[in-house]
Amino acid sequence: MQLSDIVDILIVAIIIYNIIKHFRKTRAAQLLKGIAIIFGITYISEWLHLNVISFILENIMQMGFIALIIIFQPELRRGLEHMGRSKFGKWFSVEKEDVTDVAGEVCKAAENLAESHTGALVVFERETILDDLLTGGTVIGAKVTSELLENIFVPNTPLHDGAVIIRDDKIQKASCVLPLSANKDLSNELGTRHRAALGISEQADCVCLVVSEETGKISVMLNGNMMRNLSVNSLYKLLNKVLAPKDDVSTNVKKNIDHLKSQKRSRKKKDEKSEKQDKSKE
């Protein structure tokens, strides 16, 4: 066995491990089990020379390949988008200061909504444009303010049902219907609002915020995971962290300048200190 074979096997093993890990808790896991069973039966029927059965199964598998691409289209798209996402690109097309403003306004609204037990669902769009995953919705296109957010979710008003979508520093849409998660591990006490937030976070890189009407608790969904019962403080920190532009070029430049300045300062201090020491010796 050559080194390239070992590398080859390792890469395939890592890919299979990640596919299983990714699909373990989703509807796709059942499909993958079914495919594995068909593969197994085909192999056994070939081994036993059951020609008709193996002919049928082989044809099913050929057609199945195309069917798989159609069935897994959202997952494939998400995976390819994830791969194509540049490490050096911006995650969010607004400045860090805007992110802090948006996070502040949303947290203020979340605190008031939680206090009054008003249900709310807010989705922050990041790299992946969410339009294809949304049904319905009313375009708003206004700057994010706590007053506007709180107003949208007032019960029995036209826009309170469904999700608000935040793109950059604007409320892009309200009253949007999101895809529901098929996660079976989700607690029974959580209904469709939480399931919808989890659903879209499984299919895109967005960040979802839910205020429960029933309990007044704040939850955040990200990459198909849920963080429950967050305080407003931790929500603020989390939003700033996940929405901030990563490795923003200007931030890096600033960091470098700061670093150079602090080096210069410490060199100057050192020089002054040694000068003083020399003088005292004299």
Ligand SMILES: Nc1ncnc2c1ncn2[C@@H]1O[C@H](COP(=O)(O)OP(=O)(O)OP(=O)(O)O)[C@@H](O)[C@H]1O
């Ligand atoms: N697919 C969906 N997309 C967006 N919003 C949805 C969707 N399904 C339900 N909702 C919202 O969730 C509300 C119903 O919430 P439900 O009580 O079933 O969920 P929940 O997770 O228990 O939340 P809560 O704790 O606030 O009661 C609906 O009125 C609607 O506003």
